[in-house]
Amino acid sequence: MTTTLTRSCRTDFDRRLAPPFAPVAEPAAAATAQARQRAAAAMARWQADDPATALAIAATLATEFPDDASPAHFWHDAAGTGFTRFFTWGHDHDFGHGVRRPGAMATRHLEIGAEAIALGFLPSALAGAEVLDVGCWSGGDALLLAGLGARVTALEEHPISAAAAARLTSLVGAPVALVQQSLYRDDPAWRGRFDLVYLSGVVYHLTDPLLALRICFAYLKPGGRLIVETKASFRGGSACDYAGTAEKGWNWYAPTLESLGRWLTDVGFPRDQIQLHLRPIRRLLACAVKGEPVALPEVAGFSRPASWLEGVC
Numbered sequence: 054m055t056t057t058l059t060r061s062c063r064t065d066f067d068r069r070l071a072p073p074f075a076p077v078a079e080p081a082a083a084a085t086a087q088a089r090q091r092a093a094a095a096m097a098r099w100q101a102d103d104p105a106t107a108l109a110i111a112a113t114l115a116t117e118f119p120d121d122a123s124p125a126h127f128w129h130d131a132a133g134t135g136f137t138r139f140f141t142w143g144h145d146h147d148f149g150h151g152v153r154r155p156g157a158m159a160t161r162h163l164e165i166g167a168e169a170i171a172l173g174f175l176p177s178a179l180a181g182a183e184v185l186d187v188g189c190w191s192g193g194d195a196l197l198l199a200g201l202g203a204r205v206t207a208l209e210e211h212p213i214s215a216a217a218a219a220r221l222t223s224l225v226g227a228p229v230a231l232v233q234q235s236l237y238r239d240d241p242a243w244r245g246r247f248d249l250v251y252l253s254g255v256v257y258h259l260t261d262p263l264l265a266l267r268i269c270f271a272y273l274k275p276g277g278r279l280i281v282e283t284k285a286s287f288r289g290g291s292a293c294d295y296a297g298t299a300e301k302g303w304n305w306y307a308p309t310l311e312s313l314g315r316w317l318t319d320v321g322f323p324r325d326q327i328q329l330h331l332r333p334i335r336r337l338l339a340c341a342v343k344g345e346p347v348a349l350p351e352v353a354g355f356s357r358p359a360s361w362l363e364g365v366c
């Protein structure tokens with residue numbers, strides 16, 4: 054009896070794992086060039102009409118949200134000291150007319166956005182779409198998504214970052230609603246609300262990636278898509294690198310391509326709707342499209358027992 058049970062479990066387990074995920078190919082050079090232009094044009098929408106306005110907006114933000122650590126030396130000087138205890142501007146921002154503010158994340162919002170467009174993960178026109186940007190820092194991704202036409206809700210747990218992003222997006226007139234809150238404060242009212250959830254540079258900073266991805270899944274409409282950008286592990290198979298607080302930047306679990314594919318499967322995305330890409334800088338970019346709402350495929354050990362997230366959502 055015991056042998057039979059073990060065999061049948063193993064068969065089921067193996068069936069769910071095979072075949073391994075394969076990375077999608079690099080986009081063609083022409084598609085990449087076009088996508089970069091699209092991303093730049095989306096951001097350019099938020100530049101000021103005249104130099105005086107650009108200077109005034111930049112000065113307001115510099116006064117209200119000064120850098121506690123220099124963006125250029127952020128990772129060396131401050132990233133290991135408790136991220137929520139200080140503020141540094143996140144993404145390079147171009148206010149127009151040569152007025153710029155550098156950020157610790159430089160232009161990664163543009164690079165990732167362009168790559169996601171070139172791969173076909175991120176639609177290049179988002180008019181009418183409801184988008185959730187998780188972990189927006191000072192708002193670079195949120196502005197890019199709004200520049201593509203979306204109505205954006207941006208979630209950010211860091212209080213000063215959330216306030217800075219709210220101020221920036223309102224000063225430039227972008228349709229972004231800031232919510233200063235952790236993704237883990239899941240809101241059942243957001244069930245099935247979003248066409249797109251953008252989770253860039255966040256999942257490896259989270260102690261419970263499965264819960265976070267299940268919340269993202271639950272927030273999507275059927276047919277909606279989740280885009281994930283993450284630090285990667287290259288240990289092979291379904292390993293994850295655990296760095297925790299020993300590494301600057303509080304990096305908990307960095308997945309291999311295979312692990313990320315399985316995480317997405319295990320929170321409810323249909324396997325054939327998951328695309329995984331190995332970025333040229335050796336990080337991962339993924340897109341997963343939600344099918345019909347489904348119950349969590351396995352609730353054993355789930356960190357929100359008996360919550361709405363276990364049921365069909």
Ligand SMILES: C[S@@+](CC[C@H](N)C(=O)[O-])C[C@H]1O[C@@H](n2cnc3c(N)ncnc32)[C@H](O)[C@@H]1O
Pocket residue numbers: 143158161162187188189190191194208209210211214234235236237252253254255258259
């Ligand atoms: C490395 S930054 C990524 C910024 C931007 N999305 C990007 O890709 O460049 C991670 C951001 O996620 C935020 N964050 C981390 N955990 C979060 C959580 N549980 N809920 C909301 N925001 C979170 C951090 O405060 C930080 O601003």
